Amino acid sequence: MSEMHDTWPFREAQRILDRLESDDKSSSDPVVFETGFGPSGLPHIGTFSEVARTTWVRWAFEALSDRSTELIVFSDDMDGLRDVPENVPQEDMLFEHLGRPLCDVPDPFEEADSFAEHMNVELRSFLDSFDFDYTFKASREQYRNGRFDEGLETLLARHQDVRDVIVPTLREWRRDRWSPFFPVCQSCGKVYTTRVVDVDPDDGTIAYECEKDRKGMQPCGDSGRVPVTGGSIKVGWKIDWALRWHTFGVDYEMYGKDLIESAELSGEIAEILGSEPPEGSFYEMFLDENGQKISKSVGTGLSIDEWLEYAPIESLSWFIFQNPQKAKKLYFETIPESVDDWLEARSKFGDLDDEARHDHPIWFVEHDRTTADEASVGYTSDITFSTLLNLISALNTDDRELIWNYVLDYDPSAEDDREVIEMMLDGVLAYYRDFVLPTKEYQSPPEELVPYVRQFRDFLATYEGDDPEAIQDKAYEIGNESGASLGDWFQTIYRLLLGQEQGPRLGSFVHMFGIESTIEAIDDRLEA
Numbered sequence: 001m002s003e004m005h006d007t008w009p010f011r012e013a014q015r016i017l018d019r020l021e022s023d024d025k026s027s028s029d030p031v032v033f034e035t036g037f038g039p040s041g042l043p044h045i046g047t048f049s050e051v052a053r054t055t056w057v058r059w060a061f062e063a064l065s066d067r068s069t070e071l072i073v074f075s076d077d078m079d080g081l082r083d084v085p086e087n088v089p090q091e092d093m094l095f096e097h098l099g100r101p102l103c104d105v106p107d108p109f110e111e112a113d114s115f116a117e118h119m120n121v122e123l124r125s126f127l128d129s130f131d132f133d134y135t136f137k138a139s140r141e142q143y144r145n146g147r148f149d150e151g152l153e154t155l156l157a158r159h160q161d162v163r164d165v166i167v168p169t170l171r172e173w174r175r176d177r178w179s180p181f182f183p184v185c186q187s188c189g190k191v192y193t194t195r196v197v198d199v200d201p202d203d204g205t206i207a208y209e210c211e212k213d214r215k216g217m218q219p220c221g222d223s224g225r226v227p228v229t230g231g232s233i234k235v236g237w238k239i240d241w242a243l244r245w246h247t248f249g250v251d252y253e254m255y256g257k258d259l260i261e262s263a264e265l266s267g268e269i270a271e272i273l274g275s276e277p278p279e280g281s282f283y284e285m286f287l288d289e290n291g292q293k294i295s296k297s298v299g300t301g302l303s304i305d306e307w308l309e310y311a312p313i314e315s316l317s318w319f320i321f322q323n324p325q326k327a328k329k330l331y332f333e334t335i336p337e338s339v340d341d342w343l344e345a346r347s348k349f350g351d352l353d354d355e356a357r358h359d360h361p362i363w364f365v366e367h368d369r370t371t372a373d374e375a376s377v378g379y380t381s382d383i384t385f386s387t388l389l390n391l392i393s394a395l396n397t398d399d400r401e402l403i404w405n406y407v408l409d410y411d412p413s414a415e416d417d418r419e420v421i422e423m424m425l426d427g428v429l430a431y432y433r434d435f436v437l438p439t440k441e442y443q444s445p446p447e448e449l450v451p452y453v454r455q456f457r458d459f460l461a462t463y464e465g466d467d468p469e470a471i472q473d474k475a476y477e478i479g480n481e482s483g484a485s486l487g488d489w490f491q492t493i494y495r496l497l498l499g500q501e502q503g504p505r506l507g508s509f510v511h512m513f514g515i516e517s518t519i520e521a522i523d524d525r526l527e528a
């Protein structure tokens, strides 16, 4: 494989390779990739994106190196319940538990042992449904089984160094009493109400008072002294991030743009712990249709199930693959465009030689197929999401056989791409049903334009060619003669043929729909 790569996962992988050259990590240890999630809500498109992008870097790395790899998906379930989430039952019960670690809050759905466990199960089944390969780890288990103990003892011993990194970044009023440690109150079980009042590195303990009253969390007023090990405390999340990198020897992690500064601070903490921070890079957040950021925790906007209702997963992966550091709008109208871009990429992929294929987005987006038999992945047909949508709109049908007849009439080579077109067809039919059909309203032409519509119809009846351009030119010519604006003229035709205000290029449409079918449709409407 050549040294220079165009696709970003290879560039990321190359940075990991460079890092490993200077690292003292044993070459028999796996190279560790990590992604982290807070189990305070359900998994969504952002979750999918982060795991997919990290997985692509992992595949690129595996193509460049013989080293074994591992992807850790980490759930921070010792994180406390900050707010009562929306769309979750038993609000009053949850309110009582504000400030407790999510792993100690009952499951409001009454299915799992805790709130966090419920969300962890959801996360894992979500990831499994896309066949991601990962090792799941949750915070509570790691704290309680002692995996973090060595790091926690180091943090305690170097308490002042940690403060020196974090305190200058805090607002004045928080600086004096800030501590990296969050003891779980032994009386009330809350983690966000305690304040550290003493640290004792010699016996490995800290003392706390349960007195912070924030957001209705109701401290119990008790106090105590606990070891920093064994799950009696957790550390603040920037410290926690560093602790994971250090403990698991993480080599690579991606994060949202809003966490760039946090990642730098966590990197400094990792160094205090004696570890080199991982390689990594940020990605931009998605925007909704108004250009507002879609928050990772709330996950508003288009859901992954909605995307899959209208288009294959490959088109979503294609969309996510494109320049992760550019902000992209993610809403319903993103879907048809992404499908068509994906098809075009697939078509280019099919024309590439073996060497170039490994460095093409399709190699990642359809990894199972491209690694099994890359020569079989391509696309030669002219049929796109928009073509199918226009065709279905003109036919006003969900009869797949009828649709296929038209498709093959228009492009006999579509037979070679039947599998892909079938994959698309379900989604296009659903898209038509949900977005086009409700707004469809056929209209006969206004009186003054009827002669010109007839003229166009008569032109088609005598036209013996097969050239979309000739049909388009004639439509223009007649439109100009009609005295109406061209906009009104074409809208008249679209309302007549498609029941829509807008439509595809008329010449191409007639070419695809067929001249006879077009004439029939015009006749039906003029007689109506």
Ligand SMILES: [Zn+2]
Pocket: 185, 186, 187, 188, 189, 190, 193, 210, 219, 220, 221, 222
């Ligand atoms: Zn308490």
